[in-house]
Amino acid sequence: MSMLIIQSLINGILMGGIYALYSAGFSLIFGVMGVVNIAHGDLLMLGAFITFWMFIGLGLDPFLTLPFSVAGLFVLGYLMQRLAINRVVGAPPIMSYILTFGMHLMISNLALVAWTADPRAVTTAYSGANLAFLGLTLPWIKLITFLISLGVIGLLYWLLNHSQTGRAIQATAQDREMARLTGIKVDRIYALTFGLGAAITGLAGSMVVAFQDVEPGMGLPYTIIAFCVVVLGGMGYIPGALIGGLILGIVGSVSTMLFTSGWSIAITFFLLYLMLLFRPAGITGKGIVE
Amino acid sequence: MKLKKASIVVMALALALTLGTAAPSLAAKDFTFGCAVPLTGLFGKAGNLVKDAYTLWMETVNAKGGIAGKYKVRIIFYDDRSNPQTSAKLVEKLITKDKVDFLLGSYGSSQVMAASAAAERHKFPYISGGAASNKLYERGFKYYFGTLGKATxxxxxxxxxxxxxxxxxxxxxxxxxxxxxxxxxxxxxxxxxxxxxxxxxxxxxxxxxxxxxxxxxxxxxxxxxxxxxxxxxxxxxxxxxxxxxxxxxxxxxxxxxxxxxxxxxxxxxxxxxxxxxxxxEWTPALPYKGPVFGTAKQFHDRYIKRFGRAPDYVEAASAGGCVVQQVAIEQLGLKPGKVGKAERVKLMEKLHALDLNTFYGPIHFDKDGANREHPxxxxxxxxxxxxxxxxxxxxxxxxxxxxxxxxxx
CATH class of the missing domain: 3.40.50.2300 (Response regulator)
Incomplete structure (x- = not known):
């Protein structure tokens, strides 16, 4: 029994890594410009489809397509912010909900028209292969995905704290007017941040398609998970996304083990409710509370 | 001058209308069947198999001149995107807007549950070869039939x-x-x-x-x-x-x-x-035989020739549903353009009464619309x-x- 719990913990941690990655993008966007991006999961879906089509069309290994989905989603995110979302930054939150909800509907329905509602999967020669030791199994694809996720979150954290641009992003997040006074081009920083958030989300999508089937309507559930993750870890606090992602992954997996998979979804949302009630700034207490 | 322009428009409209109305009167030699089925989405792959089965039936019947040897079959397919509500809406559309003569059943119990309720309301017989939930038969419906066995x-x-x-x-x-x-x-x-x-x-x-x-x-x-x-x-x-x-x-x-x-x-x-x-529930090795497709083996061979792959039992059950509806229509002597509510009530009664041997095996519907059990x-x-x-x-x-x-x- 104890081995089983350890195995389900491992499954949960591996899933938690991918949750953390795309939630970091969600958290970054919220932290810097106060926008709750309801179209977030759709960006993940687009990343997944970039990888799917490059795998099908060019026979490219899913992991080799990562730079393309990162670049593609960065450009898309940058333009989305510049052309639309910039107009609602600083406006009441309801404005950004409406705008990004509209974007969610547009992106997912256009994708539905273009690619139909068929679920699609990428099967490679190493799909399902795993690393086995001490009676435990670690699927290679999920392990690599987990490590890349950790690396990218670490890189993002480092970038925000140690690079010129990162510090400009942080300054803009803390006080937009003061940042402007010090000569930071705030609009450019916003677009850059959104592009960055979209890029890592696209990256997550590209890795998801390697082990799960994808379809145009998959986005919204991912947005909801991202929301749970950042509430758990603290809105706008990047390391919080990692903590929240891991907690959610572990809770989902272990409660599936101990109870049933139906219960695991209920327990996840109960946890979200408790957090909002008792610790709205997240477990770390470092999240933004409005 | 203005009047002239207007009269030209009226004439053009009138011409368009006569052309428009001419089409159905031509088509009245055909029977139109309507089918809402998942062609994309979670059930899309399986739904496409059902579409193939219906297509093969249509082609086979039309090659022999049509139903009763003279009325060609036309099928309108709609994609419900694996969404039951959409399936029901599309069946309504087929009945009220496209004014089809008959319906063909869908794939997936959730789809069929919703779509057959719409069919029942309009008194259209609805035969599915791609749904098996026991609950489909527990609703007291008179117009719902299934050729597959019950799920359990x-x-x-x-x-x-x-x-x-x-x-x-x-x-x-x-x-x-x-x-x-x-x-x-x-x-x-x-x-x-x-x-x-x-x-x-x-x-x-x-x-x-x-x-x-x-x-x-x-x-x-x-x-x-x-x-x-x-x-x-x-x-x-x-x-x-x-x-x-x-x-x-x-x-x-x-x-x-x-x-x-x-x-x-x-x-x-x-x-x-x-x-x-x-x-x-079906394999070409079974000793089944009947009208339209001949033996189970012949159906299988025809399928391979047309689609380059063997049919599975859901496809056989779906085509079997077409055959039984066709035989019922032929026995009642129904004619295109003259299928109304009264004819469809008779069709429903006929389907309940028929005891038919087909390539798919015996088809005999119980009171609840379920087919006799197959091995x-x-x-x-x-x-x-x-x-x-x-x-x-x-x-x-x-x-x-x-x-x-x-x-x-």
Whole structure:
């Protein structure tokens, strides 16, 4: 029994890594410009489809397509912010909900028209292969995905704290007017941040398609998970996304083990409710509370 | 001047109208059938098989001159995108806007549940060969018919095949998604597993929305069952296979209620699909024979010639539904352009009364619309091909059992 719990913990941690990655993008966007991006999961879906089509069309290994989905989603995110979302930054939150909800509907329905509602999967020669030791199994694809996720979150954290641009992003997040006074081009920083958030989300999508089937309507559930993750870890606090992602992954997996998979979804949302009630700034207490 | 312009417009309109009305009067030599079926989405792959079956029936009938040898068949297909509400709406549209003469049934119990309710309201007979939930027959409907067996019986072949193994496996684990058909498949597994004295070491229904099956299946793995029985559609079956490999789960066999007989299963999994069992209700080896398609074998051969692949039992059941509706229409002497409510009531009564032998086997609907039970069968993927492995008298090959561990494949 104890081995089983350890195995389900491992499954949960591996899933938690991918949750953390795309939630970091969600958290970054919220932290810097106060926008709750309801179209977030759709960006993940687009990343997944970039990888799917490059795998099908060019026979490219899913992991080799990562730079393309990162670049593609960065450009898309940058333009989305510049052309639309910039107009609602600083406006009441309801404005950004409406705008990004509209974007969610547009992106997912256009994708539905273009690619139909068929679920699609990428099967490679190493799909399902795993690393086995001490009676435990670690699927290679999920392990690599987990490590890349950790690396990218670490890189993002480092970038925000140690690079010129990162510090400009942080300054803009803390006080937009003061940042402007010090000569930071705030609009450019916003677009850059959104592009960055979209890029890592696209990256997550590209890795998801390697082990799960994808379809145009998959986005919204991912947005909801991202929301749970950042509430758990603290809105706008990047390391919080990692903590929240891991907690959610572990809770989902272990409660599936101990109870049933139906219960695991209920327990996840109960946890979200408790957090909002008792610790709205997240477990770390470092999240933004409005 | 203005008046002249207006009169030209009126004339043009009148011309367009006469052209427009001319089309249906030409088409009145045809019977129009309507069908809303999932062509995309979670059930899209299987729904397309049903569309193929209907297409082959239409082509076969039309090549012989049509229904009763003279009325050509036309089918309007709509894609419900695997959404039951859409399916019901499209059936309404087929009846009220497209004014079809008859309907053909859809694929998937949830779709058929919603669509057949719309058909019942308009008194249109609705025969499905791609839905098996027992609940479809518990609604007191008069216009709903199904050619497949009920879900709890349809999966029987999956348990029978292991009951016949020597040495007989001892333990089974049962998992399935909690939508109507797959949940009832699990009920059927349980019923027959208990009947044959298998020990059920694990039983779990999981939400269809669940995407990562690893931990869910880990529980079944920990009970070390000889056999894993899965209540599934194609999508669920694919996710189960992926997860089994990832967690290195090696029962002696795995069997699915539906999925492996859809070509997309082997296409997606390639050699990993081997050794997998699936329940079936029809195989070309059966000694069935009837109008339109001839024998089961002839239907099978015709299918291969047309689509380059063999039909599965859902396709046979769907085409079987077309044949019985066609025979009923012919026996009543219905004519295109003259099919109204009264004719469709007669058609419903006729369908209840018919006792027909077809390539798909005997079709005789009970009061609740369910077809007479067919003998249970099981198929297996062997070297990328589906072969009938149970019962022995119709088996093409012996079952490959036990399945080797993932590491040794």
């Amino acid at each position: 019986e349809e999966v029987r072949g999956n348990v029978d095949v292991f009951n016949a193994m020597k040495p007989k496996p001892k333990t089974v684990a049962i998992v399935g998604s909690n939508i109507p058909f797959t949940a009832l498949a699990c009920v059927g597994y349980k019923k027959y597993a208990e009947k044959y004295g298998f020990k059920i070491v694990h039983y779990e229904l999981f939400p269809i929305k669940l995407k990562d099956y690893n931990t869910m299946l880990l529980k079944a793995k920990s009970k070390n069952p000889d056999i894993l029985l899965v209540g599934s559609h194609l999508g669920v079956a694919l996710r189960v296979m992926k997860a089994m490999k990832e967690i290195d789960f090696n029962p002696k066999a795995v069997a699915f209620s539906y999925g492996p007989t859809v070509p997309a299963f082997v296409e997606a999994l390639k050699s990993d699909a081997n050794y997998v069992f699936a329940a079936s 249970p069968l099981a198929v297996q993927v062997q070297n990328g091909k589906l072969v009938t492995v149970y019962p022995a008298k119709w088996a093409e090959k012996a079952p490959m059992y036990p399945m080797p561990a993932w590491k040794n494949r």
